[in-house]
Amino acid sequence: MLTHPNGVVRPSTKEPLFSFGVIADVQYADIPDGRSFLGVPRYYRHSIAVLRRAVERWNGERSVRFCINFGDIVDGFCPKDRSLAAVQAVVREFDGFRGGPTYHMLGNHCLYNLPRSELVSVLRMPSASPGRAYYDFSPWPGYRFVVLDAYDFSAVGWPRGHPVSAAARRFLEKRNPNHDKNSPSGLEGTDRRFVMFNGGVGEAQLRWLDGVLRRAERRGEKAVVCSHLPMHPGAASPTGLMWNYEEVMDVVRRHGGCVVACLAGHVHKGGYAVDDSGVHHRTLEAALECPPGTDAFGHVEVHPDRLRLVGSDRMASTEMLLSPSNELASA
Numbered sequence: 001m002l003t004h005p006n007g008v009v010r011p012s013t014k015e016p017l018f019s020f021g022v023i024a025d026v027q028y029a030d031i032p033d034g035r036s037f038l039g040v041p042r043y044y045r046h047s048i049a050v051l052r053r054a055v056e057r058w059n060g061e062r063s064v065r066f067c068i069n070f071g072d073i074v075d076g077f078c079p080k081d082r083s084l085a086a087v088q089a090v091v092r093e094f095d096g097f098r099g100g101p102t103y104h105m106l107g108n109h110c111l112y113n114l115p116r117s118e119l120v121s122v123l124r125m126p127s128a129s130p131g132r133a134y135y136d137f138s139p140w141p142g143y144r145f146v147v148l149d150a151y152d153f154s155a156v157g158w159p160r161g162h163p164v165s166a167a168a169r170r171f172l173e174k175r176n177p178n179h180d181k182n183s184p185s186g187l188e189g190t191d192r193r194f195v196m197f198n199g200g201v202g203e204a205q206l207r208w209l210d211g212v213l214r215r216a217e218r219r220g221e222k223a224v225v226c227s228h229l230p231m232h233p234g235a236a237s238p239t240g241l242m243w244n245y246e247e248v249m250d251v252v253r254r255h256g257g258c259v260v261a262c263l264a265g266h267v268h269k270g271g272y273a274v275d276d277s278g279v280h281h282r283t284l285e286a287a288l289e290c291p292p293g294t295d296a297f298g299h300v301e302v303h304p305d306r307l308r309l310v311g312s313d314r315m316a317s318t319e320m321l322l323s324p325s326n327e328l329a330s331a
C-alpha cells in the first residue's frame with residue numbers, strides 16, 4: 001500500500017502493464033577520468049560499463065519492452081576523429097538489449113561531436129523526416145511517448161552562420177551579458193538557464209507537439225514527454241533548464257491530463273518535482289558521474305495507477321502516482 005500526496009491510500013498493483021529502461025548522460029569517451037567545469041569527477045571510460053550493466057539488468061526484466069537513452073551519448077572531450085567510433089561503441093552496447101528498440105535523443109555533448117543529421121541516422125531515430133531529431137511512438141495501447149529535440153533552437157548543433165544558430169546567438173546576447181555565453185555568472189534564478197550549453201524547442205516543433213498531444217488526448221492516451229533538458233525548476237538546477245520550458249509546458253497544459261510525466265537528463269545530480277497540474281518531472285542521475293563499481297540506471301514500471309521508477313544504486317527510485325483524471329483517461 002502506498003500513500004498518495006493527497007492522503008488517499010491505494011493498493012499497489014504487482015505486475016506492470018509494461019516497463020522501459022532509462023539511462024542518461026553516458027558521455028562516453030576513451031580518455032582518462034576528469035572533472036566537470038565545477039569540479040565534479042567524471043569517469044569517461046567507466047560510463048560504458050554502467051550502460052553494459054544496465055542492459056544486462058533490462059534483459060533480465062521480462063516486462064522491459066524498450067529503453068530510452070536521455071542524450072549526451074558521447075562527451076565533448078572525445079577527440080573529434082574518434083567521435084563516430086565512440087557513438088558506435090555505445091550504440092553497440094544498446095544493441096545488446098534484447099527486449100525491444102532503443103530510443104535516443106540529442107544532448108549538447110552529442111552535438112559538440114557530430115552533426116545533427118549524422119546523429120539522427122547513427123542513432124536510428126524514427127523521425128518523420130530526414131535529419132529531424134524529434135518523434136513520437138506508442139509502445140503500448142493507450143500510451144504515447146514523445147521525444148523532443150531540446151537543441152532545435154540552439155547555438156550548438158547548427159553550422160556557424162546557419163539562420164537558427166544566428167537567431168539563437170541573438171537570443172542569448174539579449175539575455176546573457178557574459179562574454180563567455182557558457183557562463184551563467186551574474187544571472188539570477190531561472191535566468192541562469194540562458195547559457196550556450198542549453199537550448200529550446202523551436203516553433204515548428206511546438207506546433208508538432210501540440211498536434212501529437214491533441215491526437216493523444218482525443219484517443220484517451222496517456223503521454224510521457226522525454227527531453228534531454230529538464231522543464232521544471234523544481235526538478236533541476238536552473239543552469240540546466242530548457243530555455244523555453246514555459247512554452248512547452250503551456251502546450252502540455254493545453255491538453256490537460258494527457259501528459260503524466262516529463263523525463264529528462266542533463267543535470268547530472270538528478271531531481272524530482274510534481275507541477276501544479278500534477279505532471280511528474282523526473283531528471284535522471286548521470287551514468288558519467290558514477291565512480292567505478294557504482295551505477296545509475298533504472299527501469300520504469302508502468303501500472304494503471306502509477307509510474308514506478310526502479311533505480312539502481314545512484315539513481316533514486318521514484319513512485320509517481322497518477323491523478324484520478326489520468327487513471328480515467330484510458331480506463
Ligand SMILES: Nc1ccn([C@@H]2O[C@H](COP(=O)(O)OP(=O)(O)OC[C@H](O)CO)[C@@H](O)[C@H]2O)c(=O)n1
Nearest residue numbers: 036037108180182183184197237239240266267268
Ligand atoms: N559555469 C560554467 C559551466 C560550464 N561551462 C562550460 O560549458 C560547457 C558545458 O559544460 P558541461 O558541464 O560539460 O555540460 P554538461 O552538459 O555535461 O552538464 C550540464 C550541467 O550539469 C547543467 O547544469 C563546457 O564547455 C563547460 O566548460 C562554463 O563555461 N561555465
